[in-house]
Amino acid sequence: MTSINHPSRRDFLSQAAAAGGGAVTVPRLLAGGMLSAAGLAAGCESATSRPGQSSWPDLATLPIPTGPTDDAWAAVRAHFILQPGTAYMNNASLGMPPGVVAEAVADGYLAISTEPLHGKHDLQDRIAQTVMPSLAQTFGADISEISLTRNATEALHLQTLSLDLSPGDEVLITTHEHPAGHRPWMVRAARHGVTVREVFIPSPLVSVEDVISRFEAEITNRTRAIAFCHVTRGGHRYPVRELCTFARERGLVSLVDGAQAVGQFPVDLHELGCDAYSASMHKWMFGPVGTGFLYVRSGARDGFSPAFEPGGAVTGAEYAPPGTADFPVRAALATSLAFVERIRLANVEVRCRHLSDYLKGRLAKLDGCTLLSGPEHLSAPGSTIFELAGLDAVASVPRLEELARTHIDEHQRDGHDAIRVSTHVYNTKSEIDRLVDGLEAARGL
Numbered sequence: 001m002t003s004i005n006h007p008s009r010r011d012f013l014s015q016a017a018a019a020g021g022g023a024v025t026v027p028r029l030l031a032g033g034m035l036s037a038a039g040l041a042a043g044c045e046s047a048t049s050r051p052g053q054s055s056w057p058d059l060a061t062l063p064i065p066t067g068p069t070d071d072a073w074a075a076v077r078a079h080f081i082l083q084p085g086t087a088y089m090n091n092a093s094l095g096m097p098p099g100v101v102a103e104a105v106a107d108g109y110l111a112i113s114t115e116p117l118h119g120k121h122d123l124q125d126r127i128a129q130t131v132m133p134s135l136a137q138t139f140g141a142d143i144s145e146i147s148l149t150r151n152a153t154e155a156l157h158l159q160t161l162s163l164d165l166s167p168g169d170e171v172l173i174t175t176h177e178h179p180a181g182h183r184p185w186m187v188r189a190a191r192h193g194v195t196v197r198e199v200f201i202p203s204p205l206v207s208v209e210d211v212i213s214r215f216e217a218e219i220t221n222r223t224r225a226i227a228f229c230h231v232t233r234g235g236h237r238y239p240v241r242e243l244c245t246f247a248r249e250r251g252l253v254s255l256v257d258g259a260q261a262v263g264q265f266p267v268d269l270h271e272l273g274c275d276a277y278s279a280s281m282h283k284w285m286f287g288p289v290g291t292g293f294l295y296v297r298s299g300a301r302d303g304f305s306p307a308f309e310p311g312g313a314v315t316g317a318e319y320a321p322p323g324t325a326d327f328p329v330r331a332a333l334a335t336s337l338a339f340v341e342r343i344r345l346a347n348v349e350v351r352c353r354h355l356s357d358y359l360k361g362r363l364a365k366l367d368g369c370t371l372l373s374g375p376e377h378l379s380a381p382g383s384t385i386f387e388l389a390g391l392d393a394v395a396s397v398p399r400l401e402e403l404a405r406t407h408i409d410e411h412q413r414d415g416h417d418a419i420r421v422s423t424h425v426y427n428t429k430s431e432i433d434r435l436v437d438g439l440e441a442a443r444g445l
């Protein structure tokens with residue numbers, strides 16, 4: 001098994017230890033003489049040079065993967081600083097940023113801590129001039145349609161609470177919503193007298209037509225909006241374009257939870273035709289933890305009343321919560337987006353599909369294994385769910401960590417006792433082999 005162990009990870013740990021007192025140090029800054037460990041610990045030394053000498057190779061030199069194999073992705077894998085020996089396959093919960101993104105966050109914090117005034121302005125400039133245009137370009141939107149948030153949960157609350165609705169108006173959601181998507185609708189029901197009805201959608205999905213006809217069957221003359229996931233927690237991929245067309249033809253607003261979708265495959269928001277879309281950048285998009293966005297289509301704005309006074313938004317458009325924000329974290333999104341631009345989301349999709357197909361092939365040979373992911377056009381490339389007779393899904397999580405140093409998750413919902421394995425580009429077939437061997441061993445315990 002190839003382990004993920006870039007030299008700067010070792011530097012990071014050893015220099016952090018050398019700095020003592022738990023001080024966090026950044027290898028390239030120390031190596032480049034910008035700040036000394038002692039100075040950092042004393043909190044008094046000023047910068048002697050600007051950031052810019054990353055300990056990571058320039059992303060422009062990262063080879064663009066030319067196929068789906070482990071070999072083709074080895075150079076990309078080398079950018080991740082996961083503890084050697086651990087196989088991380090829980091990206092649907094929280095993804096891993098590459099080292100260069102972790103370094104960008106640390107750089108931003110050092111910059112704003114050593115020079116708050118200029119540090120803040122520099123970071124705000126990076127957010128306005130690089131992050132926002134790059135986000136808009138990556139997701140096929142206009143800059144003015146995007147507001148930065150801390151995560152999809154925040155964005156989902158903003159999109160749901162901002163939608164103009166009157167008492168007695170009806171909204172259709174699905175039985176697959178994540179609590180982050182479900183809870184704000186419960187607030188609308190309790191506070192504003194909105195009727196929220198759940199459309200039952202089977203797991204796995206049956207077909208595009210089946211999903212649409214289930215919505216169709218529930219629509220009444222009071223229905224004003226439909227809300228659903230692009231990709232569910234269980235990895236089911238909804239026919240978003242078709243559902244949004246369906247909504248538009250009936251004069252309904254379409255609101256999408258894209259937390260599990262962005263980063264697994266290309267997403268073009270204008271092309272999808274949704275009115276609002278909420279996303280997390282820290283799952284599949286290699287973003288630093290605490291990053292996400294809300295998209296509201298410019299043509300749909302009249303139907304929303306933002307919760308905040310627009311002049312207060314420091315970054316992003318009028319939906320963004322106002323005031324001082326985590327600028328270093330948001331500015332580091334520029335690096336995540338550059339990383340993604342380099343490796344390309346279309347390649348990520350092919351690679352993720354290649355790994356999940358391999359996993360599914362191995363699972364198919366296990367006695368008592370029921371695969372619960374749908375066919376390719378109805379499932380996300382990276383998330384796989386299945387039940388394994390004789391193994392409780394919740395119990396499998398710590399057991400697999402113990403037996404195979406493999407991080408996975410459970411999916412005990414939608415009527416399943418399922419295990420969820422969410423593999424990203426940096427996983428390998430040998431890690432999957434280790435996981436499947438571990439599953440067999442765990443079942444025998």
Ligand SMILES: Cc1ncc(COP(=O)(O)O)c(C=O)c1O
Binds near residue numbers: 092154231233
């Ligand atoms: C479908 C879906 N929506 C929303 C969320 C919430 O994401 P976050 O915790 O990043 O806000 C999740 C998290 O797992 C999710 O799976």
